Amino acid sequence: xxxxxxxxxxxxxxxxxxxxxxxxxxxxxxxxxxxxxxxxxxxxxxxxxxxxxxxxxxxxxxxxxxxxxxxxxxxxxxxxxxxxxxxxxxxxxxxxxxxxxxxxxxxxxxxxxxxxxxxxxxxxxxxxxxxxxxxxxxxxxxxxxxxxxxxxxxxxxxxxxxxxxxxxxxxxxxxxxxxxxxxxxxxxxxxxxxxxxxxxxxxxxxxx
Amino acid sequence: xxxxxxxxxxxxxxxxxxxxxxxxxxxxxxxxxxxxxxxxxxxxxxxxxxxxxxxxxxxxxxxxxxxxxxxxxxxxxxxxxxxxxxxxxxxxxxxxxxxxxxxxxxxxxxxxxxxxxxxxxxxxxxxxxxxxxxxxxxxxxxxxxxxxxxxxxxxxxxxxxxxxxxxxxxxxxxxxxxxxxxxxxxxxxxxxxxxxxxxxxxxxxxxx
DNA sequence: TATCTGAGATGACATTTGTCATTATCATTA
DNA sequence: TAATGATAATGACAAATGTCATCTCAGATA
Numbered sequence: 001x002x003x004x005x006x007x008x009x010x011x012x013x014x015x016x017x018x019x020x021x022x023x024x025x026x027x028x029x030x031x032x033x034x035x036x037x038x039x040x041x042x043x044x045x046x047x048x049x050x051x052x053x054x055x056x057x058x059x060x061x062x063x064x065x066x067x068x069x070x071x072x073x074x075x076x077x078x079x080x081x082x083x084x085x086x087x088x089x090x091x092x093x094x095x096x097x098x099x100x101x102x103x104x105x106x107x108x109x110x111x112x113x114x115x116x117x118x119x120x121x122x123x124x125x126x127x128x129x130x131x132x133x134x135x136x137x138x139x140x141x142x143x144x145x146x147x148x149x150x151x152x153x154x155x156x157x158x159x160x161x162x163x164x165x166x167x168x169x170x171x172x173x174x175x176x177x178x179x180x181x182x183x184x185x186x187x188x189x190x191x192x193x194x195x196x197x198x199x200x201x202x203x204x205x206x207x208x
Numbered sequence: 209x210x211x212x213x214x215x216x217x218x219x220x221x222x223x224x225x226x227x228x229x230x231x232x233x234x235x236x237x238x239x240x241x242x243x244x245x246x247x248x249x250x251x252x253x254x255x256x257x258x259x260x261x262x263x264x265x266x267x268x269x270x271x272x273x274x275x276x277x278x279x280x281x282x283x284x285x286x287x288x289x290x291x292x293x294x295x296x297x298x299x300x301x302x303x304x305x306x307x308x309x310x311x312x313x314x315x316x317x318x319x320x321x322x323x324x325x326x327x328x329x330x331x332x333x334x335x336x337x338x339x340x341x342x343x344x345x346x347x348x349x350x351x352x353x354x355x356x357x358x359x360x361x362x363x364x365x366x367x368x369x370x371x372x373x374x375x376x377x378x379x380x381x382x383x384x385x386x387x388x389x390x391x392x393x394x395x396x397x398x399x400x401x402x403x404x405x406x407x408x409x410x411x412x413x414x415x416x
Numbered sequence: 417t418a419t420c421t422g423a424g425a426t427g428a429c430a431t432t433t434g435t436c437a438t439t440a441t442c443a444t445t446a
Numbered sequence: 447t448a449a450t451g452a453t454a455a456t457g458a459c460a461a462a463t464g465t466c467a468t469c470t471c472a473g474a475t476a
């Protein structure tokens with residue numbers, strides 16, 4: 001199995017090479033030290049798997065990988081990263097990467113490379129613990145920073161259920177006019193125009 | 209590395225055993241033929257990895273796995289399945305499983321087992337192609353069955369962006385009154401009361 | 417050809433909605 | 447005690463919204 005390594009830190013790149021070459025079924029076809037190099041080497045060497053750092057000077061790993069996949073979608077991309085970074089995980093997934101593991105777990109790199117080469121997808125264990133949170137995120141919205149009170153929060157949730165002012169006023173034991181005033185206040189705090197925009201805001205920003 | 213196999217089809221279980229025992233670093237500690245057996249054998253054998261079928265008579269793989277994880281969260285669960293089933297994938301992920309691959313890809317099973325044993329997460333390649341869709345699902349809602357036309361569909365999406373009738377009419381090159389009529393029609397088709405409920409419906413049922 | 421149909425438009429109408437100024441209460445605080 | 451501020455309520459008002467009956471018109475259909 002032919003592997004291309006891309007990392008702008010020569011020490012890391014060297015270490016990865018040593019680890020992978022110790023496996024008798026893995027051959028390190030080349031080592032790139034930045035994104036551009038990775039793209040051109042991938043095109044000439046046609047490795048089975050490209051093991052890439054995400055953070056590199058110049059063209060980063062994500063960009064390089066998507067260029068590689070554009071031309072050779074049979075090459076599997078395995079990202080190595082130092083941090084847990086939600087944004088990168090999402091980008092990598094949507095881009096069609098085959099794996100995303102932490103450098104700290106380099107001991108499991110060979111098996112990850114084999115699994116990826118075999119057409120499977122691999123995530124570092126620590127990353128998976130974050131996946132459910134990524135899927136059903138909730139309540140992370142900071143009402144306070146907008147100066148929104150608990151009552152107003154209630155109101156927002158009722159709007160997001162499609163209730164009218166009258167219905168809300170009954171549920172909250174308030175006058176309908178009061179609810180209208182609260183609504184007005186909430187809308188201006190969030191810089192929105194009407195209750196429908198508030199409902200959209202709720203589903204897009206508060207409980208995505 | 210100790211592995212427990214659980215599959216209610218003896219043929220499949222046997223085949224898996226053969227495949228895994230051909231690897232000199234993998235030892236098949238036991239073979240369970242249903243969920244209950246898997247739970248008790250996991251408790252007594254304490255394997256590193258449990259390779260489990262999802263569909264089994266009686267207790268299914270998901271239930272069995274969550275029982276195993278409750279007691280021994282260091283045991284990694286690798287699910288084998290015949291089908292691509294969104295619901296199972298989600299359940300498996302949320303449950304804390306370490307892998308989910310197709311039986312058809314049994315050739316890559318050994319590397320998957322090693323990767324999982326090493327603390328990584330593995331998904332079968334065909335499954336990954338569905339992951340982005342699972343994240344930003346869209347368009348799976350059946351507008352037709354409600355008799356909703358393409359134009360009406362557009363309108364719904366614009367309402368879900370918080371646009372007013374006037375803004376929608378400009379975007380669609382229609383009279384504002386026409387938009388109001390379309391709105392009225394859509395609301396009655398979906399049995400809703402106003403545009404805010406329509407926006408809520410959109411985020412809850414159409415693009416959850 | 418005559419008819420039917422559906423998309424688009426209009427105008428009238430009752431409601432709902434959001435804004436604003438004002439007032440009333442009540443608890444806290446200076 | 448008096449001032450303050452938060453909470454709740456009113457009334458007035460303009461704008462937006464949803465419903466309905468009706469009209470036009472082009473294209474399909476008999």
